[in-house]
Amino acid sequence: MSTLEIDRVRKSYGSLEVLKEVSISIDTGDFLVLLGPSGCGKSTLLNMIAGLETISGGEIRIAGRVVNDLSPKDRDIAMVFQSYALYPTMTVSQNIQFGMKIRGVPKAERAKAVQAAADMLQITHLLERKPSQLSGGQRQRVAMGRAIVRQPRLFLFDEPLSNLDAKLRVDMRTEIKRLHARLGTTIVYVTHDQIEAMTLATRVAVMKGGVVQQLDEPQTVYDRPANVYVARFVGSPSMNVIPGTLRVEGDKVMAVIEVQNRPPATISGIGLSRDAAARYAGRPVLVGIRPELFSVANGQPGTITVDIDVVEPTGPDTLAVFQLGGVEVTARLPPKQVEAGTATMLAVDTSKLVLFDPATENLIK
């Protein structure tokens, strides 16, 4: 059963169209991440789901009910804001129960709900403090507590971790994931951080310029990006997109890539449908190779030889940068296997290699 259906929703400010016919549908218990750079319309979409922005066209349905004209309080949602938005003059306890107080929930019941939420988020000792006396992570917990006691059908998170420092961000990410596992409530989560999207989501919608580029499970978005934009946005370091030419010999599909000062490199053993192979045979393509698909070759066939330009050790592995097909390419290799300024033979794992059409930049299926 789908908890949230976004049906051809549009948003425009005057003649400026910020969302163009966005359609997303998610099931109960899903964790949808709206991922994209600032200005892609993801926060606008979230505000429209919440009822804080009007809908210019299309329909939003929560649990089958059209909510276009419902006020936020009638939509059965709770929201966590980037700035936490805790009420500054109220204590943590008052902050958490403010919504219940407005809905006329009896005092005893409120106290019980506050206690339960505080226990779950380990903020019991903070209940009588004011928000100004809390650290960033604690404020974030309180903001989540305020959302939890609502027991909504839908949680909305607007970049909840962007104001935290790197270490705390990772901790709170785990916390949110745990919370989702425990409550099982459907979540819509907005972020520009692709790591958050990969770690948290059950479904990711990658957005750009008010259009959903791809809506899929995170692993699918990573392995089979719908276009070059998604390929580059998800993953760090980002996917290498290298111009080459497709060559087909019988059943064998291979990509030929120009290498500076060397004969062209041939990457063979590419899996492609017979149909697509026929269409693109002999034509230019963009070859998408994730950095971790490279490995140092030890004599197997189908290797390419490159001149390593820069080596960047990160600890667990080393990033090697070199030129291939006229673009800069990064390979993620085990530490201490390559040196800068040397020629190295690299093998490519072609099972996860993807190809894009150079004209449309869409994935060739």
Added chain:
Amino acid sequence: MAEAISTLPSPSPAPGSGRVTKTDETPRYNRAWIGRLFIYATLIAMAAAYLMPLWVMVTTSLKPLEEIYGGSFIGFPQNFTLDAWRVAWSQACIGTECTGLKPYFVNSLLIVIPAVVLSTGIGAINGYILTKWRFPGANLVFGLLLFGCFLPYQAILIPMARTLSLIGLAGSIPGLILVHVSYGICFTTLFFRNYFVTLPDDLTKAALVDGAGFFRIFWSIILPTSIPIIVVSCIWQFTQIWNDFLFGVSFTSGAHSPITVALNNIVNVTTGRKQYNIDMAAAMIAGIPTLLVYIVAGRYFVRGLTAGAVKG
């Protein structure tokens, strides 16, 4: 043991070296001290010059009339008396009524309290709407309100007199309250609007999601955070309205006059010798409420004026 003894001589050169550094530092220390003395002397001289009129007022009000006409204006009272204060408060003649300032003091309170409360309240709601419930043309409305701050008093006298007589409030205390409220809204709106603009919009959004409405958000969330600016608005309006003379003299008369008008009558309308002691006492009675407001709430005033200037 031997080591311990060998360390003994070492402290003896230390006082010598200590003295060297001392002579090194002494002139610098002296210079700082002279500078400090200069600063204090200047400040005290300035403060004295500023407080001089107050000193003259206080001492004069405590002298009998004979002493003022017989001796120095500035000296300490020889025959200390509170008579002038008593007369100014309850016996001095204003026009034909010899009631002192008391009823007019009450008039001013009756004008200033509702006018301050109303103008501050309306300014707060205006600021709230202009920042958190923006509507098309909100900036234009704010611009026009701002324009009101620059309107000179004199410019609105005749239209206001006409309006008051049309609605039947001419010459009354409610009429004067209306004048002060409408004139004050421009300023109070400016104060509150500039303060609320620093409150994050997410606060309002979070409250909306929590189910709070327009007035609930205003009462429970926005107003409690605005104590400093409420104090600023109240002090500003209180001093403006309490000290106002022009509106008071133009739109009220006789028994409905505020204290500033009554004070003017006491000082300017006298028969025989000018009673300086009563004039001074009356002037100070008229000035005490604003002084009190500043003493009680002054630190909030400074805090409120600088609020939003520094983040945190």
